[in-house]
Amino acid sequence: MIDPTLASRLQFALTTIVHIIFPVMSMGLAPFLVYLTWKSIRSEDPLWSRLRRFWTKIFAISFVVGTVTGIVLEFEFGTNFAAFATAAGELFGGPLAAEGMMAFFLEATFLGVFVFGREKVSDALYMVSAVAVAAGTWLSAVWILIANSWMQTPRGFEMAQKNGQPVVSLVDPMAAYLNPRFPWMFVHMQSAAVLSVALFMCGVAAYHLRGGLRKSDGDGDAGGDGGTPDGGELDDARFWQTTMKLGLAVLLVTAPFQVVHGDSYARHVAETQPQKFAAMEAQYETEAPAALHLVAIPTDPEAFTNPRAENLWTIDIPALASVLASGGNPDYQVTGLSEFEESPPVAIVFWSFRLMVLLGFWFVALGLWGAWRWRQGRLYDDGRLHTAMLGSSLLGIVAVETGWVVTEVGRQPWVIQGVMKTEAGVSPGLSATEALLTLASFAVVYLGLLTLYSYVVGRIIRQGPDELADEAPPDSDASADDTPDLPGEEVFVDD
Template sequence: MELDPLLLSRIQFAFVISFHAIFPVFTIGLASYVALLEGLFFKTRNPVWMKLSAFWTKVFAVVFGMGVVSGIVMSFQFGTNWSNFAQATANFLGPMLSYEVLTAFFLEASFLGVLLFGRDRVPAGVHLFAAIMVATGTFISTFWILSANSWMQTPAGVELRDGVFHVLSWGEAIFNPSFPYRFMHMVIASFLTGSFVVAGVSAWYLLRGREVTANKKALSMCLWVILILAPTQAVVGDFHGLNTLEHQPTKVAAMEGNWDTQANVPLLLFALPDQDNQTNHFEIGIPGVASLILTHDVNGVVPGLKDVPPAEQPPVAIVFWSFRTMVAIGMLMILFGITGLVLRRDDRYWRARWYLQGLRFMSIAPFIAVLTGWFVTETGRAPWLVYGLMTHAEGVTPSLTGAMALFTLIGYILVYALVFSAGLYYLMRVLYVGLEDRHEELESDRPMRPLSAAHVPFEIGGQDPSNQTSGGR
């Protein structure tokens, strides 16, 4: 069997970027959370905020390290697997990636040391400043990376001459048409990811009666963020979708599973796209809703996949189902935010065992949403590397063989498996130790008995949970 170097190179890059993406999307939100905790401690001198900050800073450091290790090798792929692309886009992407390193990575790495080891070595104000700088660095990094990737989606400010992109306007290239929407979408996704992870870990501790006061505060903060940002993300996503419809209509057609340009397009809840026959099987949809969402008119016209040749169509099934997975998780996030608000009555949000268990499982949901969102973005762009200007086939390294691509793909999988295993081991150790020594308790925690998964107080029939026992349930 002949190995296709183009297909293997695409699989390899998809694997590497997917593995790497789960780390920065978490650290962006977590860095801002740590900065907030440091600010609260600086203002109130309440040791609870310091304990929370110290704990989540350790988590941030481990995840940040895993992100750095997994991200370094990505740049090498441009030269090994995508040399034509690297040469063609070097005038723009080269400076963009350099700016990210110079203005963001160095800032994060420098002040992270102060944040980790400077608690008793520098003034409190300097420690707070370090936390703010680390958080700022994550936003700067996001700015450059999202601008570069958005330019590949909606290229602007450049001219293609003799196979090389030349920058005509840096402002237009950096602030390309899709960048503002994608940047906001990613930042909110990062905050939601951080919030759900912190909420899930806090719920896990509360189920075990550990550091109740601190974890109750952490959970409360996260639920407010989720309540506000989850619906906001839906609105931002709608604007992002309208922008995509304007600049990448074929991608939107794949997201909706719409083959023919038509009005009154249904919102498909289920379908099996058949790209070979250019149709769907077993469609279940709501008439007119897709047109309403995309054009704000039930009778609005939505472009179809058949508007372009089959060779220029993305893999429809992947885009179609990835989009629905992302949206379903988003709706679930909104539901958890609203449920948390309802449970705040009588302080039940941190005592309802079923809700805490749900938050534990929801801690991985944002990562799935982010990955499926990236699948929609990147797979939906196919077959273009630079949308409308350069295809994957034109960007791949000419001398690359299938055997070489397979060898490096296996190598990346093995190395990343080692990195992930080591990182997960140290992360679990940090989580096991918790906010403080297991034999210490905050003064306000001491009256509470330890809670195991089977002995978590929650209300039944409006009774006071302090009067219930496991047997009574």
């Protein structure tokens, strides 16, 4: 029979891996929707309203499914990790409660206006609703990541006794909430979400452009970067061309930023969680200089499960691990796993980290490839680029998943780093049968939700954008035929 601790960890891992997809989509789409809302209000070109409506559908579905799956995660602290919830409830419960009272209600209040109220409210109120929904989405991440980052680098607390049990007592809320890990984790996570959606948008656009949906506007210019609608009639080609350019523009900014920020983030991990950094680099012995293992393959099956098994075949770059850990010093001493009494499972952390880094560099290369074709005027004609974009459309989410594996598995065997071990946080009355039953049940339910979500979003993508009727808020006559162009505003700015 499976151990209750292992079953509970697997259940929480499964539900988190599925759940995180939906916040990534909603958080990543949020700034795009703010921009598209602003453009649809400012411009008379119906293209921007079509874009806003199409991507709002996917945002709304992601928000709903993310809310449902996220609530269950909070209940798991009581069902599977009651000892942890009891010990850390004073600190851990506060951010989760704040997330519900501040972020969720802000987002939920204005989401109805944003999704259904375009023709019922003024331009100003509608813009406010877009910003409020986006702010609520990102504010939710603030509180969730405050709680998680505190588990990585706990600060602002002291241990006390309550009913004979050791509990965490919050003594300095600012030190706890603004712990050293929080800013690193928040910036990296939000940038990853926006990058993931940028890749997704490029992939969806490539799917349609590869399908021969490009149409000539009468001047034979649909394949280039120019072109304006003929008689106000928008074709699908122009819709997807603009989608691709929006995604690519954001990809060009976020992908290099993520690589640079990730390098600095890894140095922070080396300073605050040296055992995690050692597992990320499969560094068993303390060395100066320390080589970077590009590849580390266990030669003994025991090495996959035993963190102490050092039987590895490696391909190394001398001194590079020291350079990366220190920010440039090739003689920097990297602490090895042998210095710690207990260590995380090295193979999982090492290969998850390698895959995340590899994907990060691929995203940079893909962005530069797209920029090169854009500059040449062949962004919409390069079939190989479109195939690469389509194949990469979900890789941003894969990178997020591997990043969370590094974050959470790399902390083991601690649920609160240096304070409480994971096995001590499991519900004391949980039996192996109960843990296995709930694991199987959650696997069926969550994978079913993911399948349904994928089907619905896939159907929306295949159907493409709706034809757009005139949208005019109550205090606007923007739908009138004689409305002049805004000063300096072109019908469509393709750059």
